[in-house]
Amino acid sequence: VLVQLTDSDLNKTIAARIPTASKVLMTLWLLGNQESYRGIPDRFGVRKSTLHFIVAEVVSVWARCASSIMQWPTQDALVAGHFERKWKFPGVVGAVDGCHVPIKAPKDEQAAYFNRKEFHSVVLQGCCDSSMVFTHVHVGSPGRLHDARIFANSGLDDIISSLSEEYHILGDSAYPLQVNLMRPYRDNGHLTERQSRFNVTLSAARSVVERAFAQLKEKFRRLKYLDMDNLRMIPTFVMAACVVHNIILTSAEPFVVPREELDDPRLVRRDPDLSRASTAGKAKRDAIASLLHPA
Missing domain, CATH: 1.10.10 (Arc Repressor Mutant, subunit A)
Incomplete structure (x- = not known):
């Protein structure tokens, strides 16, 4: 193939x-x-x-080939059914997250690519289905950029805004709470039991994208450090790996990722302006929490 x-x-x-x-x-x-x-x-x-x-x-x-290999699902109900059967969370059509691809220090704009963990990187934002197949990928943003700002620039926000109100993707607390993007309740030490249990359920369902990144880097170990001088070619290399990742998953036996790959900590930077929650998003999250965990 x-x-x-x-x-x-x-x-x-x-x-x-x-x-x-x-x-x-x-x-x-x-x-x-x-x-x-x-x-x-x-x-x-x-x-x-x-x-x-x-x-x-x-x-x-x-x-x-990315646009033909990584396509947004057209059958929302079918995709949501897979997520709900696996993790009991209704209406989910994808899970989004970002991961850092370490790179050689670029000749220009070194500070922009120097992330908070003190290495140079580009960010890969990926959204995947319940089988770890990427449905949307944005790659190449400098490592110092916030997840929420990358999300706003990636085009994914426009895609999910066209979803029916009953559907949404899942993100962590770095992403803005919207009608079509559910994130955890912020833990201020006073969460109710229902809110805490909602967070656990969301985290379990959202972890599929973390496993997708771990599997991607285990297959393509070059992504653990791209020793390249041509900064403009780096997004092409990463996108190519994502394309092959999808081809493998849709045509081969399951790929098992070593446990240590899943435990690799991710870098999160919050942008308080872009992460602001919408009123409608809060209401929907509360409704789902009540549905998942009735009193």
């Missing part, structure tokens, strides 16, 4: 003597391992410059 997808849009003038299947294999090996660029050319019998050209072309092809 991946070879056919690549071959249909590949620039055949680049390393024309090398079969498409070999180019795909080289790219998968580079994304899946943290081996240096010096060692990989010897492994495949090509020059370093040739490897650079091949990988750049292949990941560009994969990234261009």
